[in-house]
Amino acid sequence: DAGITQSPRHKVTETGTPVTLRCHQTENHRYMYWYRQDPGHGLRLIHYSYGVKDTDKGEVSDGYSVSRSKTEDFLLTLESATSSQTSVYFCAISDHVDTDTQYFGPGTRLTVL
Amino acid sequence: GENVEQHPSTLSVQEGDSAVIKCTYSDSASNYFPWYKQELGKGPQLIIDIRSNVGEKKDQRIAVTLNKTAKHFSLHITETQPEDSAVYFCAASKVTGGGNKLTFGTGTQLKVEL
Numbered sequence: 001d002a003g004i005t006q007s008p009r010h011k012v013t014e015t016g017t018p019v020t021l022r023c024h025q026t027e028n029h030r031y032m033y034w035y036r037q038d039p040g041h042g043l044r045l046i047h048y049s050y051g052v053k054d055t056d057k058g059e060v061s062d063g064y065s066v067s068r069s070k071t072e073d074f075l076l077t078l079e080s081a082t083s084s085q086t087s088v089y090f091c092a093i094s095d096h097v098d099t100d101t102q103y104f105g106p107g108t109r110l111t112v113l
Numbered sequence: 114g115e116n117v118e119q120h121p122s123t124l125s126v127q128e129g130d131s132a133v134i135k136c137t138y139s140d141s142a143s144n145y146f147p148w149y150k151q152e153l154g155k156g157p158q159l160i161i162d163i164r165s166n167v168g169e170k171k172d173q174r175i176a177v178t179l180n181k182t183a184k185h186f187s188l189h190i191t192e193t194q195p196e197d198s199a200v201y202f203c204a205a206s207k208v209t210g211g212g213n214k215l216t217f218g219t220g221t222q223l224k225v226e227l
Contacts (some may be wrong), residue, residue, distance in 0.1 A: 031212050042119075042202055042217035043157070050212050058214060059114065090156050100145050100206075100213050104156035
């Protein structure tokens with residue numbers, strides 16, 4: 001398994017509070033991605049990063065921000081959580097050197113009450 | 114943007130039978146088509162992928178076919194086993210120097226019955 005960890009693995013929070021999810025990799029891959037998974041929608045891309053301090057929006061970026069100050073860490077922040085952001089969040093990494101494969105982390109289950 | 118449709122949403126087969134899952138995509142510029150398997154409580158794991166310059170790829174009991182003209186691709190699992198039971202996702206993307214933004218289908222719950 002690719003060296004990807006996500007923290008926390010589970011979180012319950014209240015509407016209006018800020019939340020930060022962390023993705024940490026030990027593979028030194030250049031690219032990192034945040035997806036959310038909801039029933040009936042599969043996985044949808046929120047934001048991605050193509051290098052330190054280089055990020056761009058995905059399909060469902062509204063209400064989310066990201067930061068990447070080090071190669072190994074990619075943070076996803078919900079500035080003011082809403083119930084519609086209740087979901088399972090997955091981080092993925094890839095290097096796009098030898099392969100275009102994205103390797104996924106174990107996920108974070110977030111519940112916004 | 115890209116749109117990927119996946120069918121069926123659920124599939125039940127007997128052990129030893131074959132299973133086929135089909136996906137269509139909308140963007141003719143897409144050139145990378147991976148398939149992921151997701152077990153309960155875990156992240157998706159790549160099982161096979163195919164590039165647009167290849168029509169078919171096989172890895173043991175798993176094969177993927179791609180029809181660029183019709184813009185559809187399929188996953189074939191032969192001699193199914195109980196451990197094949199999981200949710201399977203197809204995806205499509207246009208790989209560029211700026212990364213690989215995957216668009217996923219909605220998933221197929223495969224159940225292999227004894």
